[in-house]
Structures are given as C-alpha cells and as structure tokens.
Amino acid sequence: MHYDGMTFRPPYEAYSLLLQVTRGCSHNACTFCSMYRDTSFCVSPVEEIVDDLVEAARDYAYARRVFLVNGDAFCLSTDELATIADMIHESLPRVESIGCYARIPNVTAKSDEELALLATKGYADINIGVESALDDVLAFMNKGYDVALAREQFARLHKAGLPFNVNIINAAAGPARIAEHAAANAALVNEARPTLIFVSPLHVDPGTPLASLLEAGRFEECTLGQYLEEEIAFLEGLTLEDCVFFGLHVSNPVPVHGLLPRDKDAMLARLREGMTRIPREVLDSHPAKGSEGRLR
Numbered sequence: 001m002h003y004d005g006m007t008f009r010p011p012y013e014a015y016s017l018l019l020q021v022t023r024g025c026s027h028n029a030c031t032f033c034s035m036y037r038d039t040s041f042c043v044s045p046v047e048e049i050v051d052d053l054v055e056a057a058r059d060y061a062y063a064r065r066v067f068l069v070n071g072d073a074f075c076l077s078t079d080e081l082a083t084i085a086d087m088i089h090e091s092l093p094r095v096e097s098i099g100c101y102a103r104i105p106n107v108t109a110k111s112d113e114e115l116a117l118l119a120t121k122g123y124a125d126i127n128i129g130v131e132s133a134l135d136d137v138l139a140f141m142n143k144g145y146d147v148a149l150a151r152e153q154f155a156r157l158h159k160a161g162l163p164f165n166v167n168i169i170n171a172a173a174g175p176a177r178i179a180e181h182a183a184a185n186a187a188l189v190n191e192a193r194p195t196l197i198f199v200s201p202l203h204v205d206p207g208t209p210l211a212s213l214l215e216a217g218r219f220e221e222c223t224l225g226q227y228l229e230e231e232i233a234f235l236e237g238l239t240l241e242d243c244v245f246f247g248l249h250v251s252n253p254v255p256v257h258g259l260l261p262r263d264k265d266a267m268l269a270r271l272r273e274g275m276t277r278i279p280r281e282v283l284d285s286h287p288a289k290g291s292e293g294r295l296r
C-alpha cells in the first residue's frame with residue numbers, strides 16, 4: 001500500500017482499510033495543526049490507487065469499511081470520489097461504507113445532488129473537524145469557515161442522506177470562556193445530529209502558529225482541569241439521541257466512551273470522579289499530545 005508523508009485516521013477507524021487518495025491536507029493552515037506541515041498536498045495518481053486495491057483485494061479481502069486518507073480526502077471532486085467508490089466496491093465486494101476526513105468547505109463545494117450520489121456510493125460517517133461553535137475561535141484557528149456555514153452544511157448532509165461524525169476541541173476558547181464555549185458547542189452539535197462526537201483537548205504543538213501566538217501572549221491555554229470542566233459542561237448540554245460520544249484519544253485525561261443518551265450519566269460520573277483522582281499538579285498542567293497524566 002502507498003502511504004507517503006504522514007498518515008492519520010480517527011481512532012475509531014482502527015479496523016478500516018486505509019486507502020491513500022491524497023497526500024497531506026488541501027488546507028494545511030489551521031493554527032493548531034501540525035499533522036501535515038511537512039507534507040505537500042497532492043492527489044494520488046489513479047494507477048497508484050488501482051495498485052493498492054489489487055493488493056487490498058489479495059490481502060484484506062474481508063474489509064467492510066474503507067477510510068480514505070489523508071487530511072481532507074473529501075476535497076476530491078464528486079466524479080473522483082464516485083470513481084474511487086466504484087473501484088473499491090469492485091475490488092472489495094464486502095465493503096459496506098467508505099469514510100474520510102472532510103472539511104466544511106469540501107461539503108460546500110458539492111451540490112445537493114452530488115452529496116446524494118456519494119451517499120448512494122457508500123460514503124457514510126465522514127469525519128468533520130468542526131472544532132468550535134464560536135466564530136471568533138474558528139477565525140483564530142484559521143479553519144476557513146464560520147458557524148453559519150457549518151450549520152448549513154450539516155443540514156445539507158442530512159438531506160442528502162450522508163451521515164457524518166464531528167470533532168470538537170474543548171477548551172479551545174481559553175480559561176475565561178469555558179462555559180460559553182461548552183454551551184455553544186453543545187447547541188451546535190445538538191442541531192447537527194452527528195453519528196459520533198469525537199472530543200479532545202487543544203494541545204499546543206511546537207512549530208505551529210498556535211505555539212507562536214502562545215509565546216507572544218495572544219492565546220491563553222487551558223489546564224487539564226479546565227479542559228475536564230469544559231468536557232463535563234459540554235456533555236451535560238448534549239440532548240442527542242443515538243449518538244456515540246467518543247473521548248478515548250490518548251490526549252483525553254479521563255477516557256470515556258458511550259452511547260447518548262443511554263450512557264450520559266455514567267460518563268459524567270466517570271469524568272467527575274476522574275477529576276478527584278488526578279493529582280492537582282497534573283490537573284494544573286497543560287494538555288499534551290501523549291498520555292501523560294491520563295487515568296487508566
């Protein structure tokens with residue numbers, strides 16, 4: 001299989017076949033993101049995808065889900081995505097669905113008919129890094145869209161029958177705005193009705209614009225304790241039915257995972273209890289990419 005530069009997938013796609021259709025991210029400019037900084041964006045040649053599918057048909061014939069990598073594979077045109085789906089189904093007849101990372105502008109660029117076509121081709125539970133429901137935070141993160149545009153695209157995806165997951169970065173608005181950020185995020189996600197919500201803290205990676213902004217005093221980072229406060233407030237505000245809440249990333253200080261609304265109280269109890277078990281010096285430290293300070 002071809003995997004060039006950095007390759008990422010959401011934790012819950014661990015059992016999906018990863019098929020590279022682009023390298024890097026077509027945006028590659030979010031303030032906090034270091035994922036593809038050193039990988040130039042380009043689209044994989046069709047011959048390369050064909051070769052990978054021949055290999056997959058030989059070695060992963062049991063695959064039921066394919067996740068297209070890398071950063072925002074949904075940036076490909078509808079024709080390209082439809083052709084790739086046809087090739088996947090022909091090579092791997094057991095595949096039931098196809099996912100990928102998608103940016104809000106990738107959705108905007110497709111008509112309602114195109115989104116509906118992609119749904120019929122098996123695209124489902126595409127992963128959208130929404131991150132925040134506050135316009136100034138989205139602008140600060142340089143996400144390239146505002147909340148109104150995101151809201152509109154969620155409605156279009158539902159209308160097209162194309163389900164999606166969302167990522168929310170709790171504590172991204174800083175310590176003074178924990179309640180405001182949690183309430184705005186919960187309201188947006190309640191309206192969006194995703195299949196799954198992936199929550200994680202904002203961590204400042206060296207070499208990112210966010211690291212420079214932090215150093216220049218233009219951004220105040222939340223502590224792990226403040227992150228947990230916001231995660232609890234966010235989860236309290238969710239009124240969703242039949243939605244997975246996924247907080248199992250290595251950067252989540254208290255791992256929680258469950259189905260809403262069934263497991264909401266149990267997850268809240270675990271988060272609250274976690275805050276009492278984590279040593280104060282860890283709660284007062286800042287979120288990191290790894291698992292330091294994480295409860296088992």
Ligand code: SF4
Pocket residue numbers: 025026027028029030033034035036071072103129
């Ligand atoms: S769209 Fe995603 S992968 Fe691309 S720069 Fe932003 S966070 Fe990183």
